[in-house]
Amino acid sequence: MPDTTSASRRRALKLLAGAPLLPIGAFGVTQPALAARADGATFLSARFVSMDAPTLADPAEMAATTVKSALEVTYSDGSKQTYRLGYEPFFVTGDMVPDGKGGTILAGGYYDIHNRPIIDTSGSAPRQFYSDCPDGSSLIRLPRASVPGVQGNTVFAVVQFEYASRNLRGDEMYGRLPSPIAVLTLDQDPDTGALKLVKYHNVDTSSVQGLWITCGASLSPWNTHLASEEYEPDAATPASAQMKAFSASLYGAADRMANPYDYGHLPEVVVHPDGTGSIRKHYCLGRISHELIQVMPDQRTALMGDDATNGGLFMFVADRAADLSAGTLYVARWNQTSAEGAGAGTLQWIRLGHAASDEIRAMAARLTIGDILDLLTEDPADDTYKFIHCNGKPNWIRVKPGMEKAAAFLETHRYAAYVGGSMALSKNEGTTVNARDRIAYSALANVVDSMVKGGKGWYEGSGIALDKKLQAGAILAHRLEGGQKDTSGQPIPSEWVPTESSTLLTGRDIAADALGNTAHPDHIASPDNLKFSEKLRTLFIGEDSGNHVNNFLWAYHVDTRELSRVLSCPAGAESTGLHAVDEINGWTYIMSNFQHAGDWSKLHAQVRDKLDPLVKHNYKDGYGASVGYITGVDLRIGLMRT
Numbered sequence: 001m002p003d004t005t006s007a008s009r010r011r012a013l014k015l016l017a018g019a020p021l022l023p024i025g026a027f028g029v030t031q032p033a034l035a036a037r038a039d040g041a042t043f044l045s046a047r048f049v050s051m052d053a054p055t056l057a058d059p060a061e062m063a064a065t066t067v068k069s070a071l072e073v074t075y076s077d078g079s080k081q082t083y084r085l086g087y088e089p090f091f092v093t094g095d096m097v098p099d100g101k102g103g104t105i106l107a108g109g110y111y112d113i114h115n116r117p118i119i120d121t122s123g124s125a126p127r128q129f130y131s132d133c134p135d136g137s138s139l140i141r142l143p144r145a146s147v148p149g150v151q152g153n154t155v156f157a158v159v160q161f162e163y164a165s166r167n168l169r170g171d172e173m174y175g176r177l178p179s180p181i182a183v184l185t186l187d188q189d190p191d192t193g194a195l196k197l198v199k200y201h202n203v204d205t206s207s208v209q210g211l212w213i214t215c216g217a218s219l220s221p222w223n224t225h226l227a228s229e230e231y232e233p234d235a236a237t238p239a240s241a242q243m244k245a246f247s248a249s250l251y252g253a254a255d256r257m258a259n260p261y262d263y264g265h266l267p268e269v270v271v272h273p274d275g276t277g278s279i280r281k282h283y284c285l286g287r288i289s290h291e292l293i294q295v296m297p298d299q300r301t302a303l304m305g306d307d308a309t310n311g312g313l314f315m316f317v318a319d320r321a322a323d324l325s326a327g328t329l330y331v332a333r334w335n336q337t338s339a340e341g342a343g344a345g346t347l348q349w350i351r352l353g354h355a356a357s358d359e360i361r362a363m364a365a366r367l368t369i370g371d372i373l374d375l376l377t378e379d380p381a382d383d384t385y386k387f388i389h390c391n392g393k394p395n396w397i398r399v400k401p402g403m404e405k406a407a408a409f410l411e412t413h414r415y416a417a418y419v420g421g422s423m424a425l426s427k428n429e430g431t432t433v434n435a436r437d438r439i440a441y442s443a444l445a446n447v448v449d450s451m452v453k454g455g456k457g458w459y460e461g462s463g464i465a466l467d468k469k470l471q472a473g474a475i476l477a478h479r480l481e482g483g484q485k486d487t488s489g490q491p492i493p494s495e496w497v498p499t500e501s502s503t504l505l506t507g508r509d510i511a512a513d514a515l516g517n518t519a520h521p522d523h524i525a526s527p528d529n530l531k532f533s534e535k536l537r538t539l540f541i542g543e544d545s546g547n548h549v550n551n552f553l554w555a556y557h558v559d560t561r562e563l564s565r566v567l568s569c570p571a572g573a574e575s576t577g578l579h580a581v582d583e584i585n586g587w588t589y590i591m592s593n594f595q596h597a598g599d600w601s602k603l604h605a606q607v608r609d610k611l612d613p614l615v616k617h618n619y620k621d622g623y624g625a626s627v628g629y630i631t632g633v634d635l636r637i638g639l640m641r642t
Contacts (some may be wrong), residue, residue: 051565063611116253137158218579222299281357285327317492453467572599
C-alpha cells in the first residue's frame with residue numbers, strides 16, 4: 001500500500017509493520033505467520049502472491065511505494081493461509097531524525113571531509129544537500145548493544161546514499177558530492193517485529209578520502225556492511241568536470257583535486273554497539289565499477305558486480321577468512337555455448353595478481369596512469385600496443401615494465417582486457433548466492449552493446465557474441481565448484497568458483513503499451529539489486545529500469561519458478577536497498593528503498609502530467625526518497641531448524 005502521509009494511512013502502515021499475519025481487510029494483530037499453531041501444525045513452505053501493476057485508474061498508487069502482495073503459508077498438515085503484506089518507511093530523506101543525543105540530524109545529508117554540512121546555494125534559500133537516492137542497506141544484530149532510547153531489542157541498519165539528482169536550481173549533481181553513509185539504531189518490538197528509528201549516525205568517511213557513488217551493498221558473513229564505489233573515475237582524465245565538482249564538494253575548496261585512484265574500491269563499515277560506525281577501504285579487490293559484492297559461505301571467496309559497458313565477472317579469494325585486506329584477484333574468461341537470452345558458457349579464471357590493501361593504497365598515493373601504462377585512443381600502428389575496449393571506447397595500451405601489479409589493481413578494467421578477460425558484460429550489477437544449491441546469480445540490467453555482435457564496445461575476442469540485444473535485461477546463474485585451476489595451471493584455493501553460467505530469467509521487450517512500458521510489465525526489466533533467502537528459497541529482484549513506468553521488486557521461487565510482484569516503486573524511481581534477512585530475533589525482513597521518484601523520461605509521457613504533482617507532494621517536491629522495509633515474518637519455529 002502507498003506510503004502516503006495521511007494519518008489514517010500511517011496508522012495502517014504501522015499496524016501492518018507489526019502484524020504480517022493480519023486478516024485481509026482488518027488491522028488487527030494475530031499470531032506470527034510461521035509459528036506453530038495451537039493444533040501443532042508447523043511451517044512447511046511459503047510463496048509470495050503477486051500484486052497487479054498499478055495503473056492510472058488509481059494514480060496515487062503509481063506515485064508512491066505500493067505493496068498489495070501477500071504471503072501464502074503452507075503448514076505441515078497441508079493447510080494454507082494467506083497474509084497481507086505492507087511497507088513501513090523509517091524516514092524520507094530530508095526529514096529531521098533523532099541523532100541519539102537529544103537533537104536531530106538531516107536524513108541523507110551530505111558532509112565534506114571535515115564533517116561540515118555541504119550547502120546548496122543555488123536556490124533562493126540555501127540549505128544542506130540531502131540525497132534523493134538511498135541505495136544499499138544491511139540489517140545487523142550485535143551482542144551487547146547499548147543505545148539509549150531502545151525499549152525492545154536493538155537492531156542496526158547501515159544505509160548508503162548513492163547521489164543527489166539535482167541542486168535547487170535543477171542542475172544535474174550525479175557524482176558531484178561525496179556519498180554519505182549512515183548507521184541507524186532501530187528499536188525492535190519483540191512481540192510484533194516492528195522497527196522504530198531511535199538514532200541516526202552519519203559515518204565519518206574522512207579517513208578514506210570520502211566515498212564515490214556508493215551503489216549496491218551486502219552484509220558480510222562476519223556482520224559488516226560491504227559497500228561499493230561505482231563508475232570509478234578515469235585516471236586518464238583526472239581533472240574532468242565531474243572530478244573537479246566532487247573535489248570542491250569534498251574539500252570545501254575549488255583549488256584541491258581528489259586522486260582518482262582513491263575511488264572505485266570496496267568500502268567496509270563496522271557497526272559498534274553504541275550505534276556508531278567506522279569505515280575502511282579495501283584497495284585489493286580491483287578498481288572497477290563496484291556494484292554489489294557477494295561473499296560466499298567460506299568467508300573468503302567473493303563474486304563482484306561490475307556495472308559497466310565492457311564490464312567483467314571478477315572474483316576475489318582472500319588470504320584469511322573474514323578479512324578482505326589481502327588476497328588474489330581473478331577475472332573470468334567466457335567460452336560461449338549458447339547465444340539465447342543472455343547466453344550461456346563455461347568459465348575459466350585468469351589470475352590478475354595477489355596484493356594487500358595497504359600495498360595498493362601506497363601505490364595509489366604515488367602513481368599516475370602514465371607511470372603504469374601507455375594509453376592511446378587512436379591506432380598507433382605499433383605492435384607493442386594492444387587493442388582493447390574500455391567503457392565502450394577503443395584503447396591501445398602497453399603496460400610499463402614492472403608495473404603489472406599496479407595495472408591489475410589500479411587500472412583493473414584495462415588490465416583485465418589486456419590479459420584476455422572477457423570484458424564484454426553490459427551492466428553486470430547485483431550478485432547473490434544460493435548456498436544450498438551452490439549457485440550464484442548475477443543481474444545484467446541490459447543485454448546490449450558489448451555483449452551483442454556489432455554493438456558498442458563489442459569485440460570478437462571477448463568470447464561473448466549474442467545475436468540480438470535485450471534491453472529488458474536478464475539474470476545469469478553460475479554453478480559453483482571446487483578443485484579449479486586458473487588459466488596458468490595454479491590451483492584456485494576455493495570451493496566456490498563459478499564454472500558454468502546460464503540464463504535464469506529474462507525480461508521481455510515490447511512495443512510501448514498504453515501506459516508507456518517498453519518491457520512487458522509481468523516480467524522483470526533491468527534487474528539490479530539481487531538477494532537470496534535460503535529459508536524462503538526465494539530470489540528477490542529489484543529493478544533499475546527505463547523500460548517500466550513503475551519499477552518493481554520481485555520474488556522468484558527457485559523451486560517452483562514462480563515470479564511474483566511484491567512491491568511497486570513510485571513512477572520514475574528505481575528499486576534499491578534490497579536486503580533479505582532470514583532471521584533477526586525470530587523475525588525476517590525485506591529491506592527496500594527507492595531512488596529519484598519522478599525522474600521523468602519519454603517513457604513517462606502518458607503519465608507525467610497526472611503523477612508529477614502527486615510525486616512532488618509525497619516526496620518533498622521530488623527531493624526526498626524512502627528508506628524502509630516490508631513487514632517482518634516470524635521464523636522462530638519451523639524455518640530455524642537445521
